[in-house]
Amino acid sequence: DQQVKQNSPSLSVQEGRISILNCDYTNSMFDYFLWYKKYPAEGPTFLISISSIKDKNEDGRFTVFLNKSAKHLSLHIVPSQPGDSAVYFCAARDYNTDKLIFGTGTRLQVFP
Amino acid sequence: DARVTQTPRHKVTEMGQEVTMRCQPILGHNTVFWYRQTMMQGLELLAYFRNRAPLDDSGMPKDRFSAEMPDATLATLKIQPSEPRDSAVYFCASGLGDRVNQPQHFGDGTRLSIL
Numbered sequence: 142d143q144q145v146k147q148n149s150p151s152l153s154v155q156e157g158r159i160s161i162l163n164c165d166y167t168n169s170m171f172d173y174f175l176w177y178k179k180y181p182a183e184g185p186t187f188l189i190s191i192s193s194i195k196d197k198n199e200d201g202r203f204t205v206f207l208n209k210s211a212k213h214l215s216l217h218i219v220p221s222q223p224g225d226s227a228v229y230f231c232a233a234r235d236y237n238t239d240k241l242i243f244g245t246g247t248r249l250q251v252f253p
Numbered sequence: 254d255a256r257v258t259q260t261p262r263h264k265v266t267e268m269g270q271e272v273t274m275r276c277q278p279i280l281g282h283n284t285v286f287w288y289r290q291t292m293m294q295g296l297e298l299l300a301y302f303r304n305r306a307p308l309d310d311s312g313m314p315k316d317r318f319s320a321e322m323p324d325a326t327l328a329t330l331k332i333q334p335s336e337p338r339d340s341a342v343y344f345c346a347s348g349l350g351d352r353v354n355q356p357q358h359f360g361d362g363t364r365l366s367i368l
Contacts, residue, residue, distance in 0.1 A: 147295075175356060184257070184344055184359030185296070230296060240309065241357070243288075245295035 144168045145233050147244035154251050160218040162247050164231030167212065171233035171242075176205060176216050179228045179246070188229075189216070221251045255279045259345050259360035267368050271333040274363045276345030277326055285328045286346040286357060287313075287320055296344070302328065335367045 146165045154160045162176075172193040177185035191198040191205045191214070198205050204217045218225055231244040258277040266272060278285050286301040300310035300320040310320060317339075319331045332339055342364050346357040 177359075182361065184346070184361045186359065187356035190356065232296075238309070240298055240301075241286075242298075243296035245293070 143245070144171075145231055145242045145244040147229075147231055147247045149247050150245075151248040151250070154221045154249065156223055156251055156253050157220045160216075160221045160225065160249055160251065162216040162218075162229050162231075162249065164214050164216075164244055165212060166214075166233050168233070168235060168242075169212070170236045172236045173234040174205070174207060174214050175232045175234075175241070176203075177230040177232060177243075178225075179230060185230055218249075221249075223251050223253065225249060226251050255358075257345055257347050257358050257360035259343075259363050261363060262361065263364045263366075265366045265368065266335060268336055269334045270367075271331065272335050272339075272365060272367075274330045274343055274345075274365070276328040276330075276347075276360060278328065278345070278347030279358055280326070282347035282349055282358070284348045284350065284357075285322060286348070287328070287330050288344040288346065288359075290342040290344060290362070299330070299343075335365075337367045340365055340367050 144167050175190040176188040178188045179185040189200050189203050189205050191207050196207050207214045228246045228248050230246045232241045260275045284303045287299040288296045299313045302322050305322040322328045342362045344362045346359045348357040
């Protein structure tokens with residue numbers, strides 16, 4: 142039973158446009174959310190995070206939005222660049238177990 | 254730039270053999286995690302340690318998997334005996350803090366193939 146779901150396995154966006162990656166979760170005890178980016182043959186690298194007490198966090202071209210009532214978060218990349226092409230993982234921390242639960246990832250391809 | 258180091262990067266072996274994967278966490282980090290990446294499940298947490306003490310290994314098949322931290326600079330994940338279904342990429346990550354509220358830093362993984 143997937144507690145963190147990334148329902149879009151892949152996304153293709155033109156360079157310069159906005160990329161929106163979505164993530165849904167089911168556990169109301171999740172209190173901290175992170176996005177990781179992963180290139181082939183490398184480990185995931187931390188991108189941006191948000192606490193459940195906030196609804197938005199911005200870092201340069203990357204913004205994460207959290208909608209607690211809908212149990213939904215999204216990552217916006219504006220403008221998208223070819224170097225953003227990677228697999229993006231959403232992760233959530235369970236306050237009770239103190240563990241990170243990862244989604245299955247979304248492969249983003251940014252084309253010229 | 255500090256990195257988590259995993260060895261070997263690739264391992265191919267036959268079913269029934271023992272497999273040992275090693276991880277050197279970032280110096281000063283007090284928490285070490287082992288994850289397995291599969292196509293269907295994404296990144297699954299197998300086990301984690303804080304200050305070298307095992308905190309959770311509920312994600313690990315206990316009959317064949319074992320995780321240890323002999324010292325603060327080395328974490329190991331062993332599979333004995335290995336099975337084809339263990340084929341996956343295994344990641345080690347390290348982090349700081351008393352709770353999992355700081356970003357984890359991942360190594361580049363060990364790609365394991367069991368024939």
